[in-house]
Amino acid sequence: MARKTGGARKSRAVSALVRAEDAAEEEILETPALSSAIGLADDANDVDDDDEDVEAEAEAEIERRLVAEAQAEAEAAKRENKGVYNKEALEALVADWSDKKLPWVETLDTCEVSLELESVHDDLKREVAFYNNTLAAVRIAKARLAKEGVAYKRPDDYFAEMLKSDAHMAKVKDKLIYEQKKITAVEERKKSQAHRRVAKEIQAEKVKERNQQKKDTLEAVKQWKKRKGNDKRSGLNDDDNDQLDSIMSGKRKHGGNDRDDPKKKPRVNHKREAKDAKFGFGGKHRHAKSNTKDSTNDMSRFPGTRAKARGKVQAAPKGGKRAGKAQRTTQRNKSRRNILSRSLRVFATGGLVVLDYQRNLKGTGRDDPEYRTKLQSLNQRTAQRLFHLCFQNGGIYTKFGQQLATFNHGLPKEYTGTLAQLQDQAKAVPFEKAIETVEAELKRPWQENFKEFDRKPIASASLAQVHRAVDHQGRELAVKIQYPHLHAQLNADIQVIKWAFQTTEYFFPDVQIQWLYPEFKGALMSELDFENEKNNSRRIATCLKRNTDVHVPIVYDELSTKKMMSMEFIHGPKISQIDSIKELGLQPLEVSRVLCEVFSEMIFCHGFVHCDPHAGNIFVRHNPDPQAKRKEQIVLLDHGLYREVDDDFRKTYCDLWRAMLMRDRILLEDCGRRLNIGDLAKYLPLLFTYRMISHKGHLDAAMSESERKEMKEDLSGIRFSNVSDFLEQLPRDMLFVFRTNNMIRALNKDLGGTTRRLSLA
Known part of the structure; x- marks a missing residue:
């Protein structure tokens, strides 16, 4: 019992100490109050265990003295702090x-x-x-x-270091920002509440005012009726009429326009005008009208004509800019059927291709003498099927076929040669559809923008067609109009092409082409945005402004949007029309030299490369500058697809050409490491120059028989899958530049050039 009582006394002493510390407003480590409390606690421990009354009195005295002394110490501490603000x-x-x-x-x-401080x-x-x-x-x-x-240097002592860690200060910052946002939100809420309160007061005043006006008007009419009943002779005299008119004119503020007063203009109802413009005069017709001319002439309600009338699509109201609901539904269903038929055509063609390859190559090994002949025949049939598929579906599929035709470094020549025909064969939409796009984009009839507009397009590409036009200023223009159905079919067509890639890899494991899909999609989206093409055109014109051998057509912003573009009309033949170039008195070899120099300048000097330089996008004409060194000038068209290469790639590309021209194997291997292709770099000279790095003669010299034999032995074990892997490992910048190089190489060859004047060498 004594031990238990002693523990209780100690607990009460500790409680007294805690209360003493709470009474003081700051922590005091060594004070008389604390020493006195400790002494009293020790005295309490020595008290006889049996004298409970004495213990109670001691505890009370301890508590009283602790509180008093703690308060005295707190007041003394406050007095001492006065010097801080002295x-x-x-x-x-x-x-x-x-x-x-x-x-x-x-x-x-x-x-x-x-110190500039707005608010403390x-x-x-x-x-x-x-x-x-x-x-x-x-x-x-x-x-x-x-x-x-x-x-000077940063001190090493503790107080010179950051007292808080970065993580702690980040939390403090977040807390301060949160509090500031909360304060701002509260202020905004108060403002909103004040606005609502004022709005309610104003609304109540308006309602009260209207009720009073209504009451006054009814009272005036009541008095007028009373006077009218008293006047039995005429029923209504002029004074009464004037009085009633004055009453009604003063009260008519919320009933529409005052049409009786010719001096006042009728108030314009913009909401009504918007509905009339959208649905036609009269607004949206939810139900059929009766007792009108149209309803009288409508015989669909009578037997024998109802079924016929139901099947007829009602046209949009005259003057309306939006088709009726039935017509919109019909157009939507037609678009869905078109997408479905295009997709089915893709899968049907793919099924035929798979069956054809599996049936004709089954049981035939690569070492079989007939394997190569069968494979070439199959490739030709497949290429023809793909050509018809892309031509029938048009649009994105035509662009896809054109892209495949340029990969002559990775696809068999049967594919590239057949699909190359798509560059000159594309379906054009009727003039009415094209002019609808023009009017929808410019938001006014085409006659207000153009003085002349040829009905027949001068060129039809995969995504757009070009018409010749003349504006009211007399400028001859080439108007590029995007096909109206592209965006409606875009998502479905891209998804179908992705599935086609996946299916091809599934049935033909050696053909790894899924890596082409992101590049194709990115290039497609870039070419569909004519704003992007306009910006590319201006940028490349700025880059090449000092080169008089090349011209970029001027684009007119006031007649250009995302789906149409008006530019300067260019007279001249395509770069592939050699006879027409000669008829102009120009030399094809000089044209080839200009072409090579221009694209070399793009890559090595500016790092901004035109990645679609096929023959339809390059025209040739006389140089209009009489002081120019050359008579030949090329004109670059279609600036939708460009590639921007960085300085590191350009330096590596320069070193690669240096290694190929100087036969420097060490530098070639270093370029391979920088391009992340490793040992595959030894095949780059073969791709760019058609020569191995071990070639001893000049670039224009033919390979010797021993070199041909060595090359065949080196390439004998390479399969199509190895080619796909090699192209997939190449940096995308290298892939696009390599593609551009091959297209320029082909044009250079058609113009009579040689590998000695290779475009990018």
Whole structure:
């Protein structure tokens, strides 16, 4: 029992200590109150266990003395803190320091920047102001230390280090931002509540005013009726009419337009005008009208004509800009059927291709003498099927076929040769459809923008067709109009092409072409945006402005949108029309030299490359500059597909050509490492120059028989899958530049050039 009572006394002593600490407003480590409390607690432990009354009195005395002494100490601490805010003492200290005139290095006084603080109550702004002030002072100190030649470094003591970690300060920052947002939200909420309160008051006043006006009007009419009943002779005299008119004219404020007053213009109802423009005059017709001319002539309600009338699509109201609901439904269903038929055509063609390959190559090994002949025949049949598929579906499929035709470094020549016909064969939409797109994009009839507009297109490409036109300023234009159905079919066609890639890899594991899909999709989306093409055109024109051998047509912004583009009309033959070039008195070899120099400048000097330089996108004409060195000038068209290459790639590409021309194997291997293709770099000279790195003669010299034999042995074990892997490992910049190089190489060959004048060499 005594042990238990002693524990209770100790607990009560500890409680007294805690209450004493709470009574003081700050922590006091060594005070008389604390020493007295500890002494009383020790005395309490020595009290006889049996004297409970004495213990109770001791505990009460301990508690009373602790509280009193703690309060006294707290008041003393408050009095001592008065010196912190002693302005006179602080000024005396500052004067003492300033009188000594110590060197600046001793004082490091940088109080030259004033503290700009909007509000001391805004925690975030206050901390930012302190931070900016400190940062400015540090910059001044660093400049002065550097000027006086004093070495400095960050102190190593604890108080010079950051007291809080970055993570902690990030939390503090988030907290301050959160509080600031909360304060802003509260203020906005208060403003909103005030606005709503004022709006309700205004609305109540308006309602009250209208009710009073209505009451006054009814009272005036009532009085007028009363006077009218009293007048039995005429029923209504002129004075009564004037009085009633004055009453009604003063009260008519919320009933529409005052049509009786010719001086007042009728009020325009913009909402009504918008509905009339959208649905036709009269707004949206939810139900059929009766007792009108149209309803009288409508015989669909009578037997024998109802079924016929139901099947007829009602046209949109005259003057309306939107088709009726039935017509829109019909168009939507037609579009869906078109997408379905296009997709089925793709899968049907794919099924035929798979069956044809599996049936004819089954049981035939690669070592079989007939294997190569059968494979070439199969490739030709498949290429013809793909050509008809792309031609029938048109649009994106035509663009896809054109892209495949340019991969002559990765696809058999049967494919590239057959699909290349798509560059000159594309379906054009009727003139009415094309002109609808023009009017929809420019938002006015085409006659307001163009003086002349040829009905027949001068060119039809995969995504757009081009018409010749003349504007009201007399400028001859080439108007490029995007096919109207492309965007409606875009998502479905892209998904079907993706499935076709996946199916091809599934049935033909050696053909790895899924990596082509992202590149094709990115190029397609870039070419569909004519705003992007306009920007590319202006950028390349700026890059080549000093080169008089090339011209980029001017684009007119006022007649251009995302789906149509008006540009300067160019007269001249395509670069592939050799006879027409000669008829102009121009030399095809000089045209080839200009072509090679222009595209070399794009890659090596500007890093901005036209990636679709087929024959239809390059025209040739006489150079209009009489001071130009050459008579030949090429014109670049279709700037939808460009590739921007960085400086590192251009340097690597330069080193690659240097290695191929100088037969430097070490540099070639280094380029392979930089291009992430490793040992496959040894095949790059074969792709670019049709020569191995071991070739001893000049680039225009034929390979010897031993070199041919060595090359065949080296390439004998390469399969189509190896080619696909090699192309997939190439950087995308290299792939696009390589594609451009091959297209320029083909044009160079058609113009009579040789590999000695290779475009990018």
